Amino acid sequence: MINATEQAEREYLEEVKEKLVLAVRRVDDAVRQFSNELREKKSYIHEHQSGMDDADMVAAEQSINRMAYTGEGAVARKRRILKLVQSPYFGRVDFGAKGQEAAPVYIGVHSFMDEQRRNLIYDWRAPISSLFYDFELGDASYTTPLGEVEGRIELKRQYKIRDGRLEFLLDSDVNIHDDVLQRELAKSSDDKMKTIVATIQRDQNAVIRNEDASVMVIQGVAGSGKTSIALHRIAFLLYRFRDTIAAKDILIISPNKVFADYISNVLPELGEEHIPELGMEELAADLLDSRFTFQTFFEQVATLLERPDPAFVERIQFKSSFDFLSKLNQYLLYVENNYFSVADLRVGRTVVPGAFIQQKFKAYHRVPLLKRFGQVANDVRTYVRDKVERKLTGGEKAAIGENIPRMFRFSNVLDFYRDFYRWIGRPELFKFDPNRPLEYADVFALIYLRVRMEGITAYEHVRHLLVDEMQDYTPVQYAVLSRLFHCRKTILGDVSQTVNPYSASSAETIERVFPQADVVKLYRSYRSTLEITAFAQRITPNPNIMPLERHGPEPTVTHYASNEEELAAIRQLIADFRTSGNHSMGIICKTQRQATYAHQALQAPDVHLLTAESTLFKEGIIITTAHLAKGLEFDVVVVPFASARTYKTEVDKSMLYVACTRAMHQLTLTYTGEVTAFLVA
Numbered sequence: 143m144i145n146a147t148e149q150a151e152r153e154y155l156e157e158v159k160e161k162l163v164l165a166v167r168r169v170d171d172a173v174r175q176f177s178n179e180l181r182e183k184k185s186y187i188h189e190h191q192s193g194m195d196d197a198d199m200v201a202a203e204q205s206i207n208r209m210a211y212t213g214e215g216a217v218a219r220k221r222r223i224l225k226l227v228q229s230p231y232f233g234r235v236d237f238g239a240k241g242q243e244a245a246p247v248y249i250g251v252h253s254f255m256d257e258q259r260r261n262l263i264y265d266w267r268a269p270i271s272s273l274f275y276d277f278e279l280g281d282a283s284y285t286t287p288l289g290e291v292e293g294r295i296e297l298k299r300q301y302k303i304r305d306g307r308l309e310f311l312l313d314s315d316v317n318i319h320d321d322v323l324q325r326e327l328a329k330s331s332d333d334k335m336k337t338i339v340a341t342i343q344r345d346q347n348a349v350i351r352n353e354d355a356s357v358m359v360i361q362g363v364a365g366s367g368k369t370s371i372a373l374h375r376i377a378f379l380l381y382r383f384r385d386t387i388a389a390k391d392i393l394i395i396s397p398n399k400v401f402a403d404y405i406s407n408v409l410p411e412l413g414e415e416h417i418p419e420l421g422m423e424e425l426a427a428d429l430l431d432s433r434f435t436f437q438t439f440f441e442q443v444a445t446l447l448e449r450p451d452p453a454f455v456e457r458i459q460f461k462s463s464f465d466f467l468s469k470l471n472q473y474l475l476y477v478e479n480n481y482f483s484v485a486d487l488r489v490g491r492t493v494v495p496g497a498f499i500q501q502k503f504k505a506y507h508r509v510p511l512l513k514r515f516g517q518v519a520n521d522v523r524t525y526v527r528d529k530v531e532r533k534l535t536g537g538e539k540a541a542i543g544e545n546i547p548r549m550f551r552f553s554n555v556l557d558f559y560r561d562f563y564r565w566i567g568r569p570e571l572f573k574f575d576p577n578r579p580l581e582y583a584d585v586f587a588l589i590y591l592r593v594r595m596e597g598i599t600a601y602e603h604v605r606h607l608l609v610d611e612m613q614d615y616t617p618v619q620y621a622v623l624s625r626l627f628h629c630r631k632t633i634l635g636d637v638s639q640t641v642n643p644y645s646a647s648s649a650e651t652i653e654r655v656f657p658q659a660d661v662v663k664l665y666r667s668y669r670s671t672l673e674i675t676a677f678a679q680r681i682t683p684n685p686n687i688m689p690l691e692r693h694g695p696e697p698t699v700t701h702y703a704s705n706e707e708e709l710a711a712i713r714q715l716i717a718d719f720r721t722s723g724n725h726s727m728g729i730i731c732k733t734q735r736q737a738t739y740a741h742q743a744l745q746a747p748d749v750h751l752l753t754a755e756s757t758l759f760k761e762g763i764i765i766t767t768a769h770l771a772k773g774l775e776f777d778v779v780v781v782p783f784a785s786a787r788t789y790k791t792e793v794d795k796s797m798l799y800v801a802c803t804r805a806m807h808q809l810t811l812t813y814t815g816e817v818t819a820f821l822v823a
């Protein structure tokens with residue numbers, strides 16, 4: 143039975159859709175007209191070329207560019223409207239500002255005005271739309287650039303419209319989101335990360351719409367929506383500051399290519415362009431001018447998993463500490479004050495006093511150390527020229543240019559870095575062999591010295607920086623980011639999901655590097671069923687976690703007598719998955735070696751292996767490592783080889799936690815021999 147409300151809503155939906163279709167037609171007409179004009183203009187130029195002077199040509203070119211630009215705008219607009227035809231809106235609030243009658247505000251992924259310029263659909267990022275996320279029925283307010291608007295919400299409604307059809311609508315007077323949220327979460331995962339505009343929660347909305355924080359640090363439990371929120375925040379900022387920030391001005395630092403691919407359709411789905419993305423290692427290679435080969439973070443973690451040598455661990459631990467960063471800073475100060483040993487400089491008959499050189503060196507204290515020599519040399523040249531009252535010869539100029547840097551202890555950053563360890567009395571903490579890749583723990587320390595001593599300005603164009611998986615980066619890495627990117631930042635992660643406990647950063651550590659940061663903590667977990675969350679809590683407890691009340695099968699841990707039996711069981715799980723309604727299955731191992739082994743043993747054309755070299759997220763059944771799976775999610779997760787032999791160290795425990803928290807609906811662990819101690823309650 144369709145009630146009156148639903149009938150009215152269905153009719154309204156048809157009305158809106160008609161207007162949208164009309165708008166598409168108008169855009170089509172406009173585009174056709176542009177291209178005709180463009181063609182005419184081009185042929186006019188072609189015919190009259192000989193009679194045109196430069197100014198005419200420039201003017202013609204400009205007008206063509208303008209037309210092409212308007213044309214591009216029209217195409218983008220069409221794309222947006224077509225999206226709205228599929229699903230024009232997902233929410234409605236009837237809001238009356240003080241002293242006014244309530245009027246409906248429909249909210250969708252984009253705004254839409256009809257021909258009379260009436261706002262039929264509001265963009266979810268518009269100031270008024272925050273009413274939908276922040277309030278229930280009753281008194282409510284929202285902030286516009288002009289000030290606060292107060293009033294009352296008389297009605298709040300949610301819709302699910304797919305392919306232009308109303309699937310359901312739901313009124314709420316208490317907590318509007320719960321029902322729809324439950325439905326959304328219970329669905330099996332589409333392949334890649336998706337948008338959550340229709341069900342953004344109040345605390346998430348506060349993060350998304352925060353305009354003031356210069357550095358925002360989001361520490362959230364597994365599945366709390368950190369990555370989703372961060373991407374929606376980018377979309378919000380692009381909307382709010384659309385006159386000054388474009389997609390190309392933003393940079394996402396992502397842990398790996400698979401993850402970058404996994405999140406790549408969220409912003410385009412929200413109608414924004416693709417955002418530039420860079421991995422930490424790519425950044426490192428760029429900052430080292432490819433002068434060194436170095437170990438990757440993956441390789442560091444793999445070494446820890448397979449050969450955890452105590453000296454290696456000690457080096458990592460030391461270089462991941464805040465103390466290390468402080469010591470590097472102290473060292474730089476020491477270098478500044480002690481490594482420039484000036485002497486009088488003789489140029490022909492002129493003697494430039496050491497004190498003069500010293501004074502100039504100090505005067506340029508704002509210029510990075512190794513960049514000062516050029517400036518000091520210029521001053522010395524002027525000094526000599528004034529004395530001899532003639533122009534200097536090329537030879538004299540060059541001699542000055544060579545002699546000034548010689549007064550400095552070293553000229554190359556690697557020498558300073560090595561010297562640093564002597565200075566702190568721990569030379570054994572730097573293992574360097576020119577024929578082997580630099581250890582990962584040294585990469586950013588070396589870069590830090592380089593940034594401080596040489597200055598690097600390559601990234602000044604970036605207007606907003608997003609850093610995901612913040613727990614995997616050390617204070618020195620943050621110090622580099624802070625000096626490289628002067629823009630606002632959103633930094634997010636979860637210290638419990640570190641893949642390297644010896645170098646994990648918590649929100650508090652990061653706050654020490656960015657004292658101005660706003661730290662937000664999220665404890666509600668959306669991804670997994672209550673059963674899965676409770677199970678993962680046994681591995682790494684967090685008393686603050688608040689799982690959403692959603693149920694599913696209890697995770698199972700099953701013993702098998704032999705490897706063959708274990709593999710046969712996994713084969714069966716794969717077969718079951720294929721006939722279930724689920725879309726994604728992750729078989730998550732501890733090491734790459736195990737993943738490769740499982741892939742070979744299980745061989746099936748639709749089972750894909752993801753490795754550190756993979757660049758694309760694959761759909762369906764995936765075999766991978768916990769390290770690579772971090773940040774991803776699957777309907778069904780299998781954790782094979784969950785034995786005491788596989789999972790025994792702190793690093794192993796982190797991996798197990800990450801693996802289990804990837805599951806949305808179903809989690810199965812298998813093992814032979816003895817079960818890992820981390821699962822013995």
Ligand SMILES: Nc1ncnc2c1ncn2[C@@H]1O[C@H](COP(=O)(O)OP(=O)(O)OP(=O)(O)O)[C@@H](O)[C@H]1O
Pocket residue numbers: 323326327336338341342343346362363364365366367368369370371635636639668669772773774775803
């Ligand atoms: N408000 C919401 N409405 C609907 N789904 C949500 C909401 N918030 C989070 N989710 C869902 O919860 C899941 C986890 O989100 P996301 O991957 O962003 O979390 P995360 O905190 O980055 O997770 P992790 O750190 O474990 O990788 C996703 O499926 C996401 O769509």
